[in-house]
Amino acid sequence: MAGALTALRFGGLLARRVALLAALLALVFAVIEALPGDAADATADRGESAADVARRRVLLGLDQPVAVRFLHWMAGLPTGDLGVSARGEHVSRLLAGPLPNTLLLGGLALAITVALSLILGCGAALRPGSVTDRVISASATVVLALPEFVIAAGLVLVFALWAGVLPAATLAGPDGAPASWTMVVLPVLALAIPQVGWNARIVRGALADEARAPHVSAAVLDGVRPRRILTHHLLPGALPTIAAGAATSTGMLLGGAVAVETIFNYPGVGALLAGAVADRDTPIIAGVVALTGVAITCVLLVADLIRAWAAGGRL
Numbered sequence: 001m002a003g004a005l006t007a008l009r010f011g012g013l014l015a016r017r018v019a020l021l022a023a024l025l026a027l028v029f030a031v032i033e034a035l036p037g038d039a040a041d042a043t044a045d046r047g048e049s050a051a052d053v054a055r056r057r058v059l060l061g062l063d064q065p066v067a068v069r070f071l072h073w074m075a076g077l078p079t080g081d082l083g084v085s086a087r088g089e090h091v092s093r094l095l096a097g098p099l100p101n102t103l104l105l106g107g108l109a110l111a112i113t114v115a116l117s118l119i120l121g122c123g124a125a126l127r128p129g130s131v132t133d134r135v136i137s138a139s140a141t142v143v144l145a146l147p148e149f150v151i152a153a154g155l156v157l158v159f160a161l162w163a164g165v166l167p168a169a170t171l172a173g174p175d176g177a178p179a180s181w182t183m184v185v186l187p188v189l190a191l192a193i194p195q196v197g198w199n200a201r202i203v204r205g206a207l208a209d210e211a212r213a214p215h216v217s218a219a220v221l222d223g224v225r226p227r228r229i230l231t232h233h234l235l236p237g238a239l240p241t242i243a244a245g246a247a248t249s250t251g252m253l254l255g256g257a258v259a260v261e262t263i264f265n266y267p268g269v270g271a272l273l274a275g276a277v278a279d280r281d282t283p284i285i286a287g288v289v290a291l292t293g294v295a296i297t298c299v300l301l302v303a304d305l306i307r308a309w310a311a312g313g314r315l
Contacts, residue, residue, distance in 0.1 A: 040060060042281075060084075109192040152190035156186065187263075
């Protein structure tokens, strides 16, 4: 009975996440519709007649209400059909190359964010009020305040121009992926560093809150070693907060990837998305939002499961 109830609650949670994603996609269609011009005008060749533009507008379905176009586009999602771009290309094919590169960039940055924030946050929590604690907290605040493009410029200056140990730009190989792993290092660091600062503060705060619990005080009085108190008493209780912070960072990482990709010439969806906005190409923009939204939703669901596990199975 308890398992069925948990499954029912998880299904409801999943349904809310899907509904939120659908609302976000509807907002994308509405915002693009509100921009001046449309895809037929934006992609018109020089000297093209008004009649040709009008025919393309009908061909693209832009003569239909935006609600009808949105519902038609949504109907193709279950089969993986993301529609056709304003230039007549299948969106799923356009995204097949750059989107995995962006997800790789965001995934590596998320892994580094989680690992370093746990190390730094736990290191500060083990020595509350010490020099280590103050240095980690101050450094986390500083890097959190810096946007990704500033950090990216600093990384290029230090590691590419001064030290010459890492490339400043990314070259794509025959398969469309970065030609060398060294070309991924600086973009990943540029994305991860601000999020490490934010999540390190979350970890430190969550552990400090958990340290006030009675069972932790009892363990201290019993002479339990600090590291064992951290791993067996503090981290399990702080895990839901830590997981929520990491899940929130997923959206920030994928959003920041667009700017970082531009700086490092990384072969992700950044350039494709910028061109789609200029072309008022709603299917491409909605396709990027849908696929990245699915990735973010999966991470949020994992965070929800961790929270449920920490709460004894209650979602």
